[in-house]
Amino acid sequence: MEASTTTSASKTPADFLKSIRGKRVVVKLNSGVDYRGILACLDGYMNIAMEHTEEYVNGQLKNKYGDAFIRGNNVLYISLAK
Template identity: 70%
Template sequence: MSGHVSPSPAPEAPSSNPSNFLASITGAKVAVKLNSGVEYRGELQCVDGYMNIALEKAEEYVDGTLKNDYGDVFIRGNNVLYISAI
């Protein structure tokens, strides 16, 4: 034995592939922040290759305050700043 200890493998990091992340949170509660600063929270139903997003049970927040309760919403992808799992 040479006394050399091989390093243990690094813990698995979440996939850096956005498609895998989005697939893993489909059906989950998410926050979608728009370029305008408005945020929508709801259950992610689907996302396409253009980042168009469909949410169910959606609520609209402006400056952190609930403004509207829409039910179903469709958000055009070019308006999306980020999507976050809640």
Template identity: 65%
Template sequence: MDESTPPPPPAAPAEPSPPPPPSTFGSPTDFLKCSGQTRRGILSCLDGYMNIAMEQTEEHVNGRVTNSYGDTFIRGNNVLYISAAEPL
């Protein structure tokens, strides 16, 4: 580069990254319902790690029974939430 050549223009500032897309889940409740998969049964044991032992367990997908398991153990790190059934 010689003295008669002007210096290159400064680089344009980097474009700001776009904001993250809005959440596809409106609320935590919507998130919990999104898989449509639940286990229902009689709670026989629960510990501080949320490990769950259940009896007469049924798997429900989108409100329909898809499997029956009898006795079931669910490891606590797979548990999103626990709720009590409505009284009969």
């Protein structure tokens, strides 16, 4: 049996991060707080700049910010918003 290889299935984390720029994302911090908004940019240290940002604590909206900057060492994960 031959193994088939597909290049589209071998997407790197860097490819994913490039593909979500300008889209709505959820950024989960180590503290458990979520930030939801549009990913403006990020760097190699996972420092994140967001626009139209909302802060959620325990699933409840706590604050709204225009622009926000999150230090990368606080980030647990980043994902596309549903």
